[in-house]
Each structure stands twice: as C-alpha cells, then as structure tokens.
Amino acid sequence: MEAEGSKKARVYEVDELLKNLKLSEAEREGVFLAKEDRESLPEVKWMAVGRLLTVRGFSEQSLEKTLRAAWNPAREVSFRSIEQNLFQVQAHCVGDWNRIMEDGPWLFRECAFMVEKFYGATPTPSVLPNRVQAWIQIHRIPPMYRTEAILKQLAARVGEVDRVEAKVVSFGNGYFHRARVKLTADKPLPRVVTFTPEGCESMMFVVMYEKLPKFCNFCGKMGHEHMECGTGEYAGTDLQFGNWMLASEASWHPSTPRVHWEKRRQESPSYELWTGWEGLGGKSSFEKMPPWKRNSGEAGLDNGKGNALEDSATSPLKPLLEGVEKSADKTGAQRHLNLNDVDLALVAIPLPPP
Incomplete structure (x- = not known):
C-alpha cells in the first residue's frame, strides 16, 4: 500500500515539474496529427471521470472497493487514479455504463462520487465532475x-x-x-x-x-x-x-x-x-x-420494555423450568435439576432425525 501511494505521489510531482520546464525547439516540434487522421480514430466508449465530493482525506482502495460493490457490474470495469481525487472509469458493456451514469448518487462514507463523461482526448478532463x-x-x-x-x-x-x-x-x-x-x-x-x-x-x-x-x-x-x-x-x-x-x-x-x-x-x-x-x-x-x-420501536412493538438485546437467546423450556432448583452433591463437583414440579408431558421435545 505504501509503495503504491509513493508511486502515485511521484507521478503527481513529475506532472508539476513538466509545467515548469523550459523546452527546446526539438522538444516543442513533436508529432503533428492531421484533422482527417484524428477523425478516423476509433471512438473511446463508455469512459467517465469521477471525483469524490469531500474535504477530507480517504483511502482510494476503499473507495474503489465500495463502488465496485455498489455497481455490481456484469463485466469488468476499469478504475484507475489520474491524479489526486480524480479517477478514470471505463465500462465494457452498455448495461454497466448506464447503471454507473444514471443510477446515482453513489455514496462513499456519505460523500457523493460524481461522474461525468470523458472522451479521452486529453490526459485530464478540462471540466472536473461537479x-x-x-x-x-x-x-x-x-x-x-x-x-x-x-x-x-x-x-x-x-x-x-x-x-x-x-x-x-x-x-x-x-x-x-x-x-x-x-x-x-x-x-x-x-x-x-x-x-x-x-x-x-x-x-x-x-x-x-x-x-x-x-x-x-x-x-x-x-x-x-x-x-x-x-x-x-x-x-x-x-x-x-x-x-x-x-x-x-x-x-x-x-x-x-x-x-x-x-x-x-x-x-x-x-x-x-x-x-x-x-x-x-x-x-x-x-x-x-x-x-x-418501520422498525419494531417505531411500530410500537417494543412497548418500552427492557433492553432490545435482553434475553435475545432463550429456551422454549425456560418458562416451564422457573421452579427448577440446583443443588450440589457431597463433593460439590456435580449438579442436578429438580424437575419434580415440572409437568414434562406439556413439553414437546422433537425427536432427532433418523
């Protein structure tokens, strides 16, 4: 986890460094792409960028895990970090894409994960999800x-x-x-x-x-x-x-x-x-x-009687065994139940399966 976080931090640092470099003429020339060649490129489908609406720090791994569970995709959904609190999401079928884009809001720790379509023509979107x-x-x-x-x-x-x-x-x-x-x-x-x-x-x-x-x-x-x-x-x-x-x-x-x-x-x-x-x-x-x-308290089923967890595990024999007395033998190492006052005929004890 630490190594992955350090790697991402270095990427962000390099991006900042590139903004301040003084480039040579050879570096500025680069590769030119004609308009007709650009228009013939294959369309990038079902891609979006997302951002978490929060002022606090958070775990990117936890965010991704939570979102994948909420989306429950039919096919693989790629999820990667572009920069701090900015993520690229790409679905691989129209069903997953529609769910991600239309069924929100998607919440992580009560904060919204905002998504916007991204056409992939720039390294980062010109407009952030808002x-x-x-x-x-x-x-x-x-x-x-x-x-x-x-x-x-x-x-x-x-x-x-x-x-x-x-x-x-x-x-x-x-x-x-x-x-x-x-x-x-x-x-x-x-x-x-x-x-x-x-x-x-x-x-x-x-x-x-x-x-x-x-x-x-x-x-x-x-x-x-x-x-x-x-x-x-x-x-x-x-x-x-x-x-x-x-x-x-x-x-x-x-x-x-x-x-x-x-x-x-x-x-x-x-x-x-x-x-x-x-x-x-x-x-x-x-x-x-x-x-x-409603829950039991709001529906009036508790009637304010006792703790909700009180006697949560009990036996059907308990009301019939109220009068049972426990005693020890001479050594004090053994105990027995006094069932004299209990009518065992009233107790329905199921037989074990064959």
Whole structure:
C-alpha cells in the first residue's frame, strides 16, 4: 500500500515539474496529427471521470472497493487514479455504463462520487465532475399547474433537469411530483421554489431530496458538515438547512437503493420545525406507515420494555423450568435439576432425525 501511494505521489510531482520546464525547439516540434487522421480514430466508449465530493482525506482502495460493490457490474470495469481525487472509469458493456451514469448518487462514507463523461482526448478532463444526480420531490403543486412544462420549469430552479414525472404521488396526507436532476455541488441546495402566475399571489413549493450525500446545515452546500464550515461555531438559529430536507425512505423512487435514512433525517437540529406538516413526509406521515415498513420501536412493538438485546437467546423450556432448583452433591463437583414440579408431558421435545 505504501509503495503504491509513493508511486502515485511521484507521478503527481513529475506532472508539476513538466509545467515548469523550459523546452527546446526539438522538444516543442513533436508529432503533428492531421484533422482527417484524428477523425478516423476509433471512438473511446463508455469512459467517465469521477471525483469524490469531500474535504477530507480517504483511502482510494476503499473507495474503489465500495463502488465496485455498489455497481455490481456484469463485466469488468476499469478504475484507475489520474491524479489526486480524480479517477478514470471505463465500462465494457452498455448495461454497466448506464447503471454507473444514471443510477446515482453513489455514496462513499456519505460523500457523493460524481461522474461525468470523458472522451479521452486529453490526459485530464478540462471540466472536473461537479454535479450530483438526485431525485427531488416538489410538494403541493395545485392541480391547475401540474403540466409537464411547468414541472420542468420548477425542477430547473433546483438543478439541471434530466426528466420529470407528471404523475402525482400521494404520501401520508400530502402529495408531490418527482423529478430527476443534477445538482451543482458548489451551490446551496434550494429548499423551496417560488411560483408566480401573472395576476396571482406567489406560491412557495417545498423541495425534498431523496438519498443525498451529507451537506452543511449552515451554508447548504454538499460535501461537508456545518462543524467543518468556517469555524463551525454556529447557533441553532444559524442552521437554516437540515436533514428535514431529506424525504422519507418510504416515499423514494422505486429504483433508488434503500439505506437507513430516517435516523439521519430525524437527527437534524431543524427537524422538529417540520414534523407537524404531514405533506412533507415528516414525523406525522412516517408514523402513519404500516408496521412492516418501520422498525419494531417505531411500530410500537417494543412497548418500552427492557433492553432490545435482553434475553435475545432463550429456551422454549425456560418458562416451564422457573421452579427448577440446583443443588450440589457431597463433593460439590456435580449438579442436578429438580424437575419434580415440572409437568414434562406439556413439553414437546422433537425427536432427532433418523
């Protein structure tokens, strides 16, 4: 591992050195490629560049392993480092390519791995990956304005629109429309979109996000948390963004891989401000979910009795053997059970298989 890391560091150092070299005329002349020869070159297919949206260091090996497991490719996918936190990814069939490019966001330690197409005409891309794919929900659009054209305009206020779903989705006591967008990584996440029909009052529609990477509750940008933003010292009223902006898992698009999201959403400092509005998919609507979609505590199955791990391994004979007494013989080396008070006829003991 150390040798591989040192090798990559040397490559980065050489690249920096080449930028400062004074080249001779012979070195500058090089090889010329005519336009017609360039156009006849074979197309580089299914290649992309990726970058992890984070301010922290990370293990490239762990990132690659996690992504390969998430992509679950049908054929080999090449993954190599171009420079620090910039990777070249190439699929070898269209199915793997579509999954990598369309089924994100791909998360590694709650940080987004952003991917963009790369045509391979330069050693490194001229534009670095800077967008995160996500499904968004726009809540409570009145029936009159539920046209595809208006939905696209509203979704475009959040990010670059890939597609919109005109069908209204009912959830809890509310409803929303869903759109697939690409969010700009270095801009705050929009919390609402404002809509103003001519001659009418403005309306604000709340935006909820499905499966987002971590983001800052202070500045609203993805890739870091508020305690890593500036000095990180902010009052509760300064945190104008929060995990309340995350939609409940039960309302996600069917194609989105599920994760344990409710805990993160409800840990937001601003969560309590929104639990009263059932249309947002907050606490009220989450509590209306059927028990099989919730964990035992949320479904009311624990009833607050004891530790969840208490008596996790027990015997079916235990209730019948409550009165069993243990005693030692004269040497104290042997023990026996007093089963006088137990009706063994009530105990169904299965016979071993033949």
